[in-house]
Amino acid sequence: MSPTLLLFAQSLLIGLSIAAPVGQIGVLAIQRTLQDGRAAGVATGLGAALADAVYGAIGAYGVSAITAWLLGARQWLSLAGAGFLLWLAWRTARAPVATVAATTRPAAGRLLRMVGGTFVLTLSNPSTILSFVAVFGVLAGRAPVPAPWVMVAGVLVGSALWWLVLAGAVGAVRERFDARWQRGVNRVSAAVLAGFAAWQLLQALAAPAPG
Numbered sequence: 001m002s003p004t005l006l007l008f009a010q011s012l013l014i015g016l017s018i019a020a021p022v023g024q025i026g027v028l029a030i031q032r033t034l035q036d037g038r039a040a041g042v043a044t045g046l047g048a049a050l051a052d053a054v055y056g057a058i059g060a061y062g063v064s065a066i067t068a069w070l071l072g073a074r075q076w077l078s079l080a081g082a083g084f085l086l087w088l089a090w091r092t093a094r095a096p097v098a099t100v101a102a103t104t105r106p107a108a109g110r111l112l113r114m115v116g117g118t119f120v121l122t123l124s125n126p127s128t129i130l131s132f133v134a135v136f137g138v139l140a141g142r143a144p145v146p147a148p149w150v151m152v153a154g155v156l157v158g159s160a161l162w163w164l165v166l167a168g169a170v171g172a173v174r175e176r177f178d179a180r181w182q183r184g185v186n187r188v189s190a191a192v193l194a195g196f197a198a199w200q201l202l203q204a205l206a207a208p209a210p211g
Contacts, residue, residue, distance in 0.1 A: 004150055011154025012161070015052060019045070019159040024085060024196040025118055029163060030170050031092055031189035032114065034182060036106050038171035043111040045163020047118030049156055054123065056155035060148035078204035081124025085197035088117075093190035125200070 025048045033041030058066050070077070106114075177185065 007150050008154045011151040012158035015155035015158025016162050019162040027189050027192045033167050033170040034174055034177055034185055038167045039105050041167030043114040044118050047115040048122045049159035051119045051122035052159045053152055053156040057152045060151045075204050077124045078200050082197045082201040084121055085193050089190045089193035092186055095186050
């Protein structure tokens with residue numbers, strides 16, 4: 001395996017491992033896949049993958065000024081993210097249940113809004129950048145070739161791959177969920193999203209105010 005391909009594979013695994021734990025984006029992707037189909041789940045995850053790539057680029061290229069700004073604004077970004085999560089929880093709880101037979105693929109504009117929404121939501125958790133800075137710092141020191149763009153591409157592909165797998169798996173069992181089950185999933189998803197919002201809000205309020 002060539003050094004560049006090896007670095008890409010290592011970065012892909014990093015992107016996959018960061019995306020795989022089920023957090024607020026995972027809950028949202030599952031709920032939207034059940035509600036609107038695979039395309040909605042993939043669009044939701046793609047926004048998170050693009051945000052991971054942005055943070056990965058900052059970590060790979062060692063942009064210390066942006067890192068310092070993000071960490072300094074962490075409290076305000078977290079508060080904004082918590083508010084956005086609460087709004088998503090409210091929307092999810094009130095979402096009408098669509099029958100599988102009557103459901104069509106969401107319009108392109110709506111899919112783009114899903115991508116943008118999860119992109120912003122993922123960026124609102126700047127502590128993620130600490131993971132990328134730490135991991136990419138170690139990886140860059142051991143990298144067989146100095147190619148930050150390869151690491152960023154690997155993170156993007158790895159993260160996107162996870163969301164494709166998740167949306168595909170959930171979409172495969174979607175037809176088994178009748179209206180009662182979908183309504184239950186919406187309510188549970190809304191409660192989980194509200195719980196993530198409360199946790200993020202408490203974390204933000206407990207953090208020392210930026211100086």
